[in-house]
Amino acid sequence: ICSKSPNAFFVYRKAFVDQLSNFTGKNKLKMTEVSRLVSSRWKMESKQVKLAYEEIAKQVEQELNNIRNKDLVYTDDFDIGRRKKKNNKRGRRSEFG
DSSP states (O other), X not given: OOSOOOOHHHHHHHHXXXXXXXXXXXXXXXXXXHHHHHHHHHHHSOHHHHHHHHHHHHHHHHHHXXXXXXXXXXXXXXXXXXOOOOOOOTTOOOTTO
């Protein structure tokens, strides 16, 4: 998993969109409208609600880091994956030849 962890607003937005889609059912809303609505609602939320979403975002980040760390492979060989320069002698001119 290489993606960045979501911040509090993105967690809030995901929950908001999920609730909205449950409410509207198959009636799809335009994401531009949803984004505008979520943004205005986020600005109106209390500090307590925003702090709660910040805590959720921290928990998500910890879980993602745990998953990422399981997939890491440590090695002492730092040259793995590095490109080696080609020894391209063709096209070079020598002063003496």
